[in-house]
Amino acid sequence: MSNPLAPPSGMLAELTYRCPLSCPYCSNPLEMAGRQAEMSTDEWKRIFSQAAEIGVLHAHLSGGEPASRRDLLELVAHCAQVGLYTNLITSGVGLTKPLFEALVAAGLDHVQLSIQDAEADSADWIGGYQGGFAKKIEVARWVADSGMPLTVNAVIHRANILRAAEMVDFAVKLGARRIEIAHTQYYGWALLNRAHLMPTREQSETAYAAVEARRAAYKGRIVVDHVAPDYHAKYPKACMSGWGRLTFNVTPTGKVLPCHAAETIPGLEFWNAREKSLAECWADSPGFNAYRGTDWMKEPCRSCERKNEDFGGCRCQALALAGDASATDPICSKSPLHHRIGEIAARDSAEKVEGFTQRRLTREKVADKV
Amino acid sequence: MSDDDFTGESRPYLLRGVRLKHDTVRKCWVLLAPERFLRLNGISVDILQRCDGSVSLGRIVEDLAEKYVADRAVVERDVRALLAGLLDKRMLAYE
Numbered sequence: 001m002s003n004p005l006a007p008p009s010g011m012l013a014e015l016t017y018r019c020p021l022s023c024p025y026c027s028n029p030l031e032m033a034g035r036q037a038e039m040s041t042d043e044w045k046r047i048f049s050q051a052a053e054i055g056v057l058h059a060h061l062s063g064g065e066p067a068s069r070r071d072l073l074e075l076v077a078h079c080a081q082v083g084l085y086t087n088l089i090t091s092g093v094g095l096t097k098p099l100f101e102a103l104v105a106a107g108l109d110h111v112q113l114s115i116q117d118a119e120a121d122s123a124d125w126i127g128g129y130q131g132g133f134a135k136k137i138e139v140a141r142w143v144a145d146s147g148m149p150l151t152v153n154a155v156i157h158r159a160n161i162l163r164a165a166e167m168v169d170f171a172v173k174l175g176a177r178r179i180e181i182a183h184t185q186y187y188g189w190a191l192l193n194r195a196h197l198m199p200t201r202e203q204s205e206t207a208y209a210a211v212e213a214r215r216a217a218y219k220g221r222i223v224v225d226h227v228a229p230d231y232h233a234k235y236p237k238a239c240m241s242g243w244g245r246l247t248f249n250v251t252p253t254g255k256v257l258p259c260h261a262a263e264t265i266p267g268l269e270f271w272n273a274r275e276k277s278l279a280e281c282w283a284d285s286p287g288f289n290a291y292r293g294t295d296w297m298k299e300p301c302r303s304c305e306r307k308n309e310d311f312g313g314c315r316c317q318a319l320a321l322a323g324d325a326s327a328t329d330p331i332c333s334k335s336p337l338h339h340r341i342g343e344i345a346a347r348d349s350a351e352k353v354e355g356f357t358q359r360r361l362t363r364e365k366v367a368d369k370v
Numbered sequence: 371m372s373d374d375d376f377t378g379e380s381r382p383y384l385l386r387g388v389r390l391k392h393d394t395v396r397k398c399w400v401l402l403a404p405e406r407f408l409r410l411n412g413i414s415v416d417i418l419q420r421c422d423g424s425v426s427l428g429r430i431v432e433d434l435a436e437k438y439v440a441d442r443a444v445v446e447r448d449v450r451a452l453l454a455g456l457l458d459k460r461m462l463a464y465e
């Protein structure tokens with residue numbers, strides 16, 4: 001690799017896989033470790049301290065639902081003490097007003113709240129949790145009233161795509177400073193449920209344009225971060241801003257990964273923060289080094305002028321769609337397999353929305369259904 | 371808030387959840403905000419350290435023109451460019 005390795009700036013801490021919601025596009029793996037296998041409070045605290053030491057600026061406390069951890073307050077307080085910018089990524093369900101106030105006092109910096117739709121019935125159906133929508137409105141009010149920045153995150157798919165732009169209006173009403181409109185990325189549960197989630201090309205294009213129009217209309221009021229619909233794109237996303245380049249994930253059991261789906265790539269060796277320091281896991285684990293930089297690339301990536309812009313797209317998607325993690329992400333129009341993406345999208349978007357598999361902690365082998 | 375209201379009398383401040391930090395690993399100042407961080411050069415740090423809601427834009431410009439022995443108009447252009455970007459990104463507001 002030509003460039004020296006820079007310190008990581010962000011850490012996504014998946015504190016637990018437990019979650020009261022069961023969104024069919026969850027980015028967690030299909031087989032998830034339960035509570036007994038989760039790391040202890042002290043283990044997480046040691047990892048957060050190490051993260052701050054190696055240069056991590058943002059700690060994103062996520063899951064599952066991080067409020068399912070009884071030690072959430074202690075972990076947030078620890079992150080603040082070691083100087084991390086602490087972000088709570090939550091469904092809102094499981095938070096209480098006293099807990100939220102204690103988190104504020106402990107030094108929480110930012111809340112990212114998921115919404116499933118701009119309408120209660122549809123939102124609660126997608127999340128599989130009655131009353132979830134109302135609860136989110138309540139949590140958003142606590143956050144906005146506290147003065148803390150609020151980001152609303154909405155994942156877009158065929159069941160809510162007609163209201164993609166409406167969700168921006170809704171976030172403004174909730175007092176959010178920022179919204180992420182993320183067209184579904186097909187990994188984990190979303191890949192399993194792709195045939196129920198995939199919008200048509202026309203739906204994607206209409207929604208994308210409507211959200212972009214809101215961005216302009218709300219300039220200076222709300223920041224819109226827009227994750228484009230992969231399967232209808234010409235070039236792939238710069239996945240994770242490059243494999244092992246800026247950020248890493250830590251799973252509930254301590255595995256240190258470049259992204260949510262990295263473990264779907266067979267043969268990669270990742271290390272565990274229970275056994276080795278974060279510095280070692282980041283710099284030296286073979287899995288991280290497998291796709292750093294550009295030396296691993298094949299054609300057409302190797303000679304492509306965009307290789308330092310999109311890093312060949314996503315390794316996990318290359319594996320899932322091309323059967324080879326070092327291939328060009330087939331989302332790219334330069335990939336010899338690109339035509340298949342349009343065929344998959346067209347086929348899947350013609351299926352029924354109903355009938356998706358809800359995300360759950362289970363021992364049942366759902367993986368075989370992919 | 372439109373940029374037109376952002377005058378020499380305006381007193382800018384960083385919004386809650388946006389803060390300066392001296393990063394001992396990267397050996398530079400950074401501005402931390404939701405899902406973003408900006409590496410800051412010396413003058414940006416000087417500008418943002420004055421954005422506490424008590425100092426007017428005009429006063430910030432005067433201070434820095436004096437400190438850097440620079441033309442006031444040039445300093446004002448730089449200060450406004452930085453702060454306008456942060457206003458759009460919902461990191462800054464003003465009284």
